[in-house]
Amino acid sequence: xxxxxxxxxxxxxxxxxxxxxxxxxxxxxxxxxxxxxxxxxxxxxxxxxxxxxxxxxxxxxxxxxxxxxxxxxxxxxxxxxxxxxxxxxxxxxxxxxxxxxxxxxxxxxxxxxxxxxxxxxxxxxxxxxxxxxxxxxxxxxxxxxxxxxxxxxxxxxxxxxxxxxxxxxxxxxxxxxxxxxxxxxxxxxxxxxxxxxxxxxxxxxxxxxxxxxxxxxxxxxxxxxxxxxxxxxxxxxxxxxxxxxxxxxxxxxxxxxxxxxxxxxxxxxxxxxxxxxxxxxxxxxxxxxxxxxxxxxxxxxxxxxxxxxxxxxxxxxxxxxxxxxxxxxxxxxxxxxxxxxxxxxxxxxxxxxxxxxxxxxxxxxxxxxxxxxxxxxxxxxxxxxxxxxxxxxxxxxxxxxxxxxxxxxxxxxxxxxxxxxxxxxxxxxxxxxxxxxxxxxxxxxxxxxxxxxxxxxxxxxxxxxxxxxxxxxxxxxxxxxxxxxxxxxxxxxxxxxxxxxxxxxxxxxxxxxxxxxxxxxxxxxxxxxxxxxxxxxxxxxxxxxxxxxxxxxxxxxxxxxxxxxxxxxxxxxxxxxxxxxxxxxxxxxxxxxxxxxxxxxxxxxxxxxxxxxxxxxxxxxxxxxxxxxxxxxxxxxxxxxxxxxxxxxxxxxxxxxxxxxxxxxxxxxxxxxxxxxxxxxxxxxxxxxxxxxxxxxxxxxxxxxxxxxxxxxxxxxxxxxxxxxxxxxxxxxxxxxxxxxxxxxxxxxxxxxxxxxxxxxxxxxxxxxxxxxxxxxxxxxxxxxxxxxxxxxxxxxxxxxxxxxxxxxxxxxxxxxxxxxxxxxxxxxxxxxxxxxxxxxxxxxxxxxxxxxxxxxxxxxxxxxxxxxxxxxxxxxxxxxxxxxxxxxxxxxxxx
Numbered sequence: 001x002x003x004x005x006x007x008x009x010x011x012x013x014x015x016x017x018x019x020x021x022x023x024x025x026x027x028x029x030x031x032x033x034x035x036x037x038x039x040x041x042x043x044x045x046x047x048x049x050x051x052x053x054x055x056x057x058x059x060x061x062x063x064x065x066x067x068x069x070x071x072x073x074x075x076x077x078x079x080x081x082x083x084x085x086x087x088x089x090x091x092x093x094x095x096x097x098x099x100x101x102x103x104x105x106x107x108x109x110x111x112x113x114x115x116x117x118x119x120x121x122x123x124x125x126x127x128x129x130x131x132x133x134x135x136x137x138x139x140x141x142x143x144x145x146x147x148x149x150x151x152x153x154x155x156x157x158x159x160x161x162x163x164x165x166x167x168x169x170x171x172x173x174x175x176x177x178x179x180x181x182x183x184x185x186x187x188x189x190x191x192x193x194x195x196x197x198x199x200x201x202x203x204x205x206x207x208x209x210x211x212x213x214x215x216x217x218x219x220x221x222x223x224x225x226x227x228x229x230x231x232x233x234x235x236x237x238x239x240x241x242x243x244x245x246x247x248x249x250x251x252x253x254x255x256x257x258x259x260x261x262x263x264x265x266x267x268x269x270x271x272x273x274x275x276x277x278x279x280x281x282x283x284x285x286x287x288x289x290x291x292x293x294x295x296x297x298x299x300x301x302x303x304x305x306x307x308x309x310x311x312x313x314x315x316x317x318x319x320x321x322x323x324x325x326x327x328x329x330x331x332x333x334x335x336x337x338x339x340x341x342x343x344x345x346x347x348x349x350x351x352x353x354x355x356x357x358x359x360x361x362x363x364x365x366x367x368x369x370x371x372x373x374x375x376x377x378x379x380x381x382x383x384x385x386x387x388x389x390x391x392x393x394x395x396x397x398x399x400x401x402x403x404x405x406x407x408x409x410x411x412x413x414x415x416x417x418x419x420x421x422x423x424x425x426x427x428x429x430x431x432x433x434x435x436x437x438x439x440x441x442x443x444x445x446x447x448x449x450x451x452x453x454x455x456x457x458x459x460x461x462x463x464x465x466x467x468x469x470x471x472x473x474x475x476x477x478x479x480x481x482x483x484x485x486x487x488x489x490x491x492x493x494x495x496x497x498x499x500x501x502x503x504x505x506x507x508x509x510x511x512x513x514x515x516x517x518x519x520x521x522x523x524x525x526x527x528x529x530x531x532x533x534x535x536x537x538x539x540x541x542x543x544x545x546x547x548x549x550x551x552x553x554x555x556x557x558x559x560x561x562x563x564x565x566x567x568x569x570x571x572x573x574x575x576x577x578x579x580x581x582x583x584x585x586x587x588x589x590x591x592x593x594x595x596x597x598x599x600x601x602x603x604x605x606x607x608x609x610x611x612x613x614x615x616x617x618x619x620x621x622x623x624x625x626x627x628x629x630x631x632x633x634x635x636x637x638x639x640x641x642x643x644x645x646x647x648x649x650x651x652x653x654x655x656x657x658x659x660x661x662x663x664x665x666x667x668x669x670x671x672x673x674x675x676x677x678x679x680x681x682x683x684x685x686x687x688x689x690x691x692x693x694x695x696x697x698x699x700x701x702x703x704x705x706x707x708x709x710x711x712x713x714x715x716x717x718x719x720x721x722x723x724x725x726x727x728x729x730x731x732x733x734x735x736x737x738x739x740x741x742x743x744x745x746x747x748x749x750x751x752x753x754x755x756x757x758x759x760x761x762x763x764x765x766x767x768x769x770x771x772x773x774x775x776x777x778x779x780x781x782x783x784x785x786x787x788x789x790x791x792x793x794x795x796x797x798x799x800x801x802x803x804x805x806x807x808x809x810x811x812x813x814x815x816x817x818x819x820x821x822x823x824x825x826x827x828x829x830x831x832x833x834x835x836x837x838x839x840x841x842x843x844x845x846x847x848x849x850x851x852x853x854x855x856x857x858x859x860x861x862x863x864x865x866x867x868x869x870x871x872x873x874x875x876x877x878x879x880x881x882x883x884x885x886x887x888x889x890x891x892x893x894x895x896x
Contacts, residue, residue, distance in 0.1 A: 005077070007037050007097045010148070011129030013136060015077065024076055028053065029069045031136050036081065036090035037097050038144060043087035052140035098127045099148065106155045106350040110253045114162055121159040128152060143317020147349070153183070154351025158253070160192045169196040180209075184216050187229050188396060194229075198236050206236050226395040255389045256398050260354045262382050264345040267338055267357060274335075274872055274884070281339055282502050283307055283464040284332050286325070286455045291435070293442045294324070294454035308339040311455075312347075315340075320451035321353070321400070321428040326435040327457035329887055330503030333432040334875075336457065337404045340430065344400070353400040353428045354393075356381075359877045360431075361408040361581050365420035370427065374401055381719050381878040383655045383727075397428060406433035406441070408581050408886065414438075415445025422449050459500035462487060468505055475515050483519050497528045498535075503885050507535040510872070511542045536891040540565045543871045557867050559858075565892075567864065568873065570856045572883065572892035581889065582880040585721055585862055586653050586728070586840035589847035594646040600850055601837065602642025605830070610634030612827040613802070615819060636801040640794035641834065644783075645846070647790040653728035653840040653879070655719060658708050670704040698741050705738050724879040725841065725862060732839035736832035743831055748824020749817075775803020786838035795834075 004018040013030040015022040024030055031053045035044060050062045059065055070088065074081050082089045094100035102124050109120035132148040133141050156179065163172040173196040180186070180193045190213040197206035210233045214225050224230070235241045284307070288294075315323050327333045341355045348354070356378065363373050371394050378390040378399070393399050406417055418441050421429065431449070433441075435456065442448050466484050470477045487496050498504045512519040525531045544561040559567075571583055574591040589597070613633025619626025675697065719727075779799020783791030836842040851857040858864045865881050868874045873888075874881040883889040 005079075005096060007033075007092070008127075008129065009034055009037060010098045010102060010127050010132050012134045022076055025069070025072055027135055027137075029072060031138055031141060032066065032069045033073055033090075034133060034136055034141060036088065037092070038099065040090055040092050040094045040097055040100060043084055043089050045087035049088065053138060055139040099132075102127050102155075103151070103350055106151070106158075109155075110158065110257075110350075114165060118159070118162045118166070121155060121162065124155055125152070125159060140313070140317060143313070146319055147316050147352075151349060151351040153179075153186075157188055157192070160189075164192060164195055164199075167199075169199040172196060173200060184213065185220060187213070187217075187226050190225075191229050191232050194232055194236060195241065198241055203236060203239070207233065210236075226392070228392060228395075252389070252393060252396065252398060255385065256354050256393060259356070259378070259382055259385060259393070260345055260348055262384075263354065263356055264342065267342050267345075270876055271338060271342060273870060274875065276335060276339065281308070281335070282332070282460065282468040282505055284336055284502060285458040285461070285464075286311065286336075287458055289326060289435075289454045289456040291326075291439055291454070291456070293326075293439055293448055294452070295448055295450045308336060308343050311336070311340055312343045314453075314455075315344075315430065318453065322449060322452035323430050324438070324449060324452050324454040325430065325432045325457065326438055326454060327432070328435055328501075330501040330885065331457040331459075332502035333434075333457065334404050334885075335502065337402050337430065337432050341402050353398050355400040355402050355430075357402040357404060359408065359581070359882070360403045360405045360417070363403075363409065363417070365413055365417045370401075370420055370424045371395060374399060374427075377878070380655065383719055394427070400428040400430065402430045404432050405581075406431060407437035410579060411437075414441035415447070418442060418449065419445050419447045422447055422451075460502055460505060462496065462499065465499040465505045469509055472509060472513065476509075476513070479512065479515075479517070480519055483523060486523060493523065494525060494528045494531055495522050498522075498531045501532075503887065504532060504535055507539050511535055511538045513542065514545060517542075533891075536888060537895075539888070540568060540873065540892075543873050557860075557863055559864065559867065564864075564868070567857055568868065569892045569895065570851075572889045575883075575889060576893040581882045581886060582877070583865065583874065583882060584880045585725055585844050585865070586651070588851065588857075588861065589649060589843040591856070592847050592850050594648075596850055597846065598642035598646035601645040601846060602638045605641035605834070606634035606638025608826070608830040608833065609637035609798075612823055612830055615823040615826060618819070632801060636798040637830075640798040641837075644787050644790045644794045645837075649787065649838070649843045651838065651840050651843065653724050654731040655724060655727045656731050657727060658730060658734075660708055667704045667708070671701065698745050701741055705734055705741075708734070719879045720876055721879055721881060722862060722866060725844070728839060729841040732836045732841045735839065736836040738832075739835045740828045740832035742828075744824045744828035745821075746824070747827050748821040769804075772800045772804035776800035778803075786835060791838070 005022075006016050008014040008016075013024065013034050015024050015033075024033055032049060035049055035052045046063055046066060049066055050058050053066070054062060070081055073079070080091050082091065095104065105120050105124035105127075109117040109124065112120060131145065132152075133145045156175075160172050160176060163169070173193075176189065176193045176196055180189050183189055190209065194206040194209050197203075197209065210225070210229070213229070217223055217225055225233075232241070311325075315321070325333060325336060327336075337357055341357045344352070344355045356374075358374070358377055358381075362377070363370075371391070375387065375391040375394050378385055378394070379387050403421075406414060409417060414437060418438075421431065429449075429452065431452070462484075466480075469480050469484070483495075487493055487499070490496075499508070508519065508522070511517065522531055522534075525534060541561040544559055544564050570591075574588070575581060575583065578587065578590065580587075592600075610630045610633050614626045614630030617623070617626040617629025619630060679693075776796045776799055779802075780792045780796030783793075783795025783799075785791070787794070837846065848857065848859070848861050851861070852859040865874060869876055869881055872884060875884050876882075883892070
């Protein structure tokens, strides 16, 4: 490469050496150079060059013409345009190409301090000489131009934030006004204009700009401005605008970078577990659909394309940044969505939205706005992300929602989902769906995604299936080649049809991995259906031949294939009954029948609370009141908890972790409140000073414990099922410890130390009634928080019974402090256990024990699910597992 050479694409296509221009020929030849420069140091195939330079108007001898252009460019540039196995490569210092230098400067600016960032942004924006790739008109380059324009706009917004933060509003205002005229719907830009006008003493104009933007948003998008713009308007009205501690662009850029890193780690690991890149993904081709489900059937290239890279290029070229991918069952839609997400993340460009892959199955468009649901899912799956930041990233178009499996939503909401997605068309989106279900949704709802081209996954070609099956190594090659030779010689064989499905190709590779297996038996089946049933039947036994270690486990779990298949079959039927694809550990309790739940929880609660009541009634002394109290407590609390669990406990897990650092002052404040209440309670009972101090300390600890529960802070941690279970278990145990500490000593002293009231010879009916009502009120409030309406009735009733017995036949108290503390310990632990049972982890433990007793699941369910995920039987989607494909779930649920 010539020293001092520079390439410019941020304007017209120009080349200069030592400041002197170089003649690079006519526009079509410049297009060839532009493609090579945009892919500098990367191979570009001849087919790709032809497609990008000519598109559908390629001449008959396009390859010959291309060779001529390449020869002329080599001479003009005195440069090496090498032909390598992967295609043509232009070897160049990428910093000599203004596009790549612009991107590097912008990336550096976003991590620099304000002063250096300003200089870097100004240098980057100074590289622009006009419209990118001016004068080069091809479909592919037009898409690149659109993407570069967005990158420039994002850099200008970040630069404007810095200028405003530096008090240079007068300098930046003219440019802001010009850009706002071009992009009147950009809320971040509108906010910058308002702030610059306000700081220039033009408050009325700032407010008028807000109203104008609001009217446009309502007219064009049917939505009010976002919360941040509304807040700025209120601040301008009240003249209370304050400079932010951190520029918005920087804060959001940092959040987006951290999110992109977490998403990439998550799906890279998942792709590895599914062997999607070992050694290469199964090649999936796609083409424009010809079904009547797209507004413009000719937006995307009409010929099939070879891999996910071309899908990424297509998406980047779309002005709307919305695309629908359709396919038959088993066509590879989810895998394509996953690889699409990773491909974008591995080459994420400045200003591009972060792709986040979400399963559509949890969204109800009738009750939840897309933006709210996506923001909620972001916080659930990436808990270090603040809820406010997540919402703003979505609202600002910084998140590309890769929404997988519209067909996995309930049938009744398919049309509503399409309508909601079309109404919220300002958000970048890639949607996958089964072909028939999407066509039916469009027919029923009468609405299509008006801005989204629709492509359809093509059947796998035999050559691609062959490459994938033989890539398993020489042993596979020896066993598969005779089979594949027969398929090539006889296209009518049923196995040819089976291997057009990516799912079946993947299953065949797993089923016939062992060297003792013979794929030749697939040729003996009479039809496609019987072959597919055979592969589905054989998949689980084949997956459980090996015994991979679970994560963080020294000893790999060993499951017999037949037993594992039975457990998986039970899970598949459980999901079918719930009409869901998500194996959520907190929903396993719903696989236990209502009578079984009532029996298990009711008996345990009856024994625990019965023992506490018996102690209070003097069961250790042989008095009849002890047995009475045992029976009454057992009946009241056992029946209440049994009925509550029979009604159903449906609570989502809590995502928290223990964090002690920086909590000292808040803990001391809570501790002081608890201490004061404990001292007041103890003094009222007339307890000794030492006991008063002890009760105060215990209640102080109970009050302060929750300060140590905090939102997860590790940006690298994704909420997989084990992580979510650990976090909810932490919350449940802290809740239980809180009630154990809060109730053990106070209730013990209440029973074991006579007071003026309990020492009376007799208690009147009014005393019993007041005590019962007090118990009902306290129990009802706590029960309502724990279990909802059923808890108000159940816990309220049991607490009323317990409260009434305070003035029952066992009093006046004659048993002493020891008996009282025994009662307090048992009663406090029993209430703590009930509080744990109100949490997702507590309900999961109930379900796990019952299912293990019945042989429906192993004793360590989550370990089994983790192992199934490692084996490729399950896939992970956020905090839940799913069967690797809906057909596998359906097959298991129907077999016996």
